[in-house]
Amino acid sequence: SSYSEHPHQLNSKVDAFLESLKWDEKGLMVAIAQNVDTGAIMMQGFINKEALAKTISSQKATFYSRSRSSLWTKGETSTNFIHVIDIFFDCDLDSVIYLGKPDGPSCHTGSETCYFLSMSDVLRDPQAIEHRLALTTLYSLENIISQRRDEVVTSAKPSWTKRLLNDAELLCSKVREEAEELVQTVVEKEDSLRTASEMADLLYHAMVLLSLKNVKLEQVFEVLRNRFSQSGIDEKNSRRR
Amino acid sequence: SSYSEHPHQLNSKVDAFLESLKWDEKGLMVAIAQNVDTGAIMMQGFINKEALAKTISSQKATFYSRSRSSLWTKGETSTNFIHVIDIFFDCDLDSVIYLGKPDGPSCHTGSETCYFLSMSDVLRDPQAIEHRLALTTLYSLENIISQRRDEVVTSAKPSWTKRLLNDAELLCSKVREEAEELVQTVVEKEDSLRTASEMADLLYHAMVLLSLKNVKLEQVFEVLRNRFSQSGIDEKNSRRR
Ligand SMILES: [Zn+2]
Ligand SMILES: [Zn+2]
Ligand SMILES: [Zn+2]
Ligand SMILES: [Zn+2]
Ligand SMILES: [Zn+2]
Ligand SMILES: [Zn+2]
Ligand SMILES: [Zn+2]
Ligand SMILES: [Zn+2]
Ligand SMILES: [Zn+2]
The missing domain is CATH 1.10.287.1080 (MazG-like)
Known part of the structure; x- marks a missing residue:
């Protein structure tokens, strides 16, 4: 049966898998949200085990806020959720990609993605900051x-x-x-x-x-x-x- | 004149810009290497100010190894350098994308990218680990x-x-x-x-x-x-x- 139909029944094997990931000394790792259709990197945050488990069960990109010490689901205030289609782990299991589809702009500034300041623009003129998406x-x-x-x-x-x-x-x-x-x-x-x-x-x-x-x-x-x-x-x- | 022709002459305005970035308490931030042509996320590492300055001057993706406490340029052993075409900062200046062209596979395993373990495969069978790129x-x-x-x-x-x-x-x-x-x-x-x-x-x-x-x-x-x-x-x- 579908995993997402039973959000609170973490299969013990899956739970053991989540435990086996390389969480850092604070229990965190990097999560990168990438647009499944365009490949655009929308934002980057951090996750703990609970944030990852919640993302798996809700299929909405969820992170851990280091400043507020709490979980947050992208879109819970803006309604621009990121619907996660699959999650990928890197070779040493300390970094993940949330591959998903956004409901709207990912950045709180209204920008499509959070990455819109380029080094080549800064090199031209460190004072004149343009908005240019990666x-x-x-x-x-x-x-x-x-x-x-x-x-x-x-x-x-x-x-x-x-x-x-x-x-x-x-x-x-x-x-x-x-x-x-x-x-x-x-x-x-x-x-x-x-x-x-x-x-x-x-x-x-x-x-x-x-x-x-x-x-x-x-x-x-x-x-x-x-x-x-x-x-x-x-x-x-x-x-x- | 080209910035890269003078790798050791960090313009003081650019230097001030690098200082102004939101380095964490260890002086680090997340760097994501993305293939400029395909959008594939090749790998993710951490950088300090020196790693970023070296990437700007050498135009080769350079990171800071937290385990070895030293700079490392991707490709220095494998010769699979990542030629950085531009660098993008996120809205709160604590995360960067190295947008570049790789000389070859980015992962030490020989895989094209480091992200090749999918959660949906793990959910199907946490024991049977397939290789499937993001x-x-x-x-x-x-x-x-x-x-x-x-x-x-x-x-x-x-x-x-x-x-x-x-x-x-x-x-x-x-x-x-x-x-x-x-x-x-x-x-x-x-x-x-x-x-x-x-x-x-x-x-x-x-x-x-x-x-x-x-x-x-x-x-x-x-x-x-x-x-x-x-x-x-x-x-x-x-x-x-
Ligand atoms: Zn037709
Ligand atoms: Zn890693
Ligand atoms: Zn939605
Ligand atoms: Zn943003
Ligand atoms: Zn033609
Ligand atoms: Zn023609
Ligand atoms: Zn950020
Ligand atoms: Zn090369
Ligand atoms: Zn790798």
Whole structure:
């Protein structure tokens, strides 16, 4: 039966497992909340055994506050819970990832994640503190495209992204063309570098199309997760039934 | 001039910034190493001010070992360095992300990342410990496709993924078809849910093609990063020149 249906019945083997983890001298370890669809690191806190047990049973990311010496569930005040889909431990069992889906922005400041101050900005000017999220490659590109969309064109030569956004017919023909070029790397048995490059072309142009339609990559990945998800506590349990 | 050209000349303003961070009572904070292209959390360690300063100057992820009371640069023994592209601080300045590119597997076990034990597997059977990486949606799908590719078909009805992998002509026509369906959501002014769904179709089929050509998503994102990268210490510096 599902573990989460019996939040207070900690299986003694699971309990022994939790005991066996490498808690520090204060009984704590690091917990990192990561967005299951985008991979964004949303926040980092600390957990004790009770916080971990509560996260497992409630499937909501729960931490231990070192300043208040108490458990707290992310979202209990903001209602932006993080729904934990699976939990991963590191090789020496002293650090965990809460892989989950947030209901909304994770930071109390309203920022999507807590990590929005970059060292490269500080190096440029330690006084001028900008807000810039830690973005991995794909989201960095998504961000660039969305900046282009919002910018007012003043120059006679707008960026390629802007031209595509202003000309849906051109954009559509480029998406078709790049799909065909990707396919041709199979037909013509071209090398894998060529395939990677054509896939990059296709992805970029398809992302411009998503921007035009106001669709975020995160929504696309959510669709994929709902179709293909194989992991997660629920699914594992359902597989056993 | 580039900060990294003068590793020992810590700008006094930057030094004041490092001082202003919320170091704990032992002078430490949490550092999370994240793959800039895939978003995978590779490992988590602790840093002191010196470790952070060394990471900034060397652009190689450096930590403080609490057990050995000394600095260590990831890769100094394995040669699998993590090349740090940018560093992000969280909202209360007591946690950092090293956003970087690894030279190879991050874990001393040879695993790509240190997080490869899942709670859902433990819940199924606390004794049987499998190796399963913490994968976000896209990489989870990449993994499913690669499992399908490697599986020997015994049933009369192979999976759709397997059928595509065994029939390049079918696969190519599906990629073309899904690109066309994505484009049609623009032409026919369909709603954004439709666009997200068609993008998911296109991505999945294109990923099967990548698998057929032995191309990893990470390679594609590396291509995109090299084309579009706007952030990072180097780029920021070059923009100022
Ligand atoms: Zn560890
Ligand atoms: Zn919720
Ligand atoms: Zn925050
Ligand atoms: Zn082309
Ligand atoms: Zn192309
Ligand atoms: Zn913090
Ligand atoms: Zn290297
Ligand atoms: Zn490890
Ligand atoms: Zn379709």
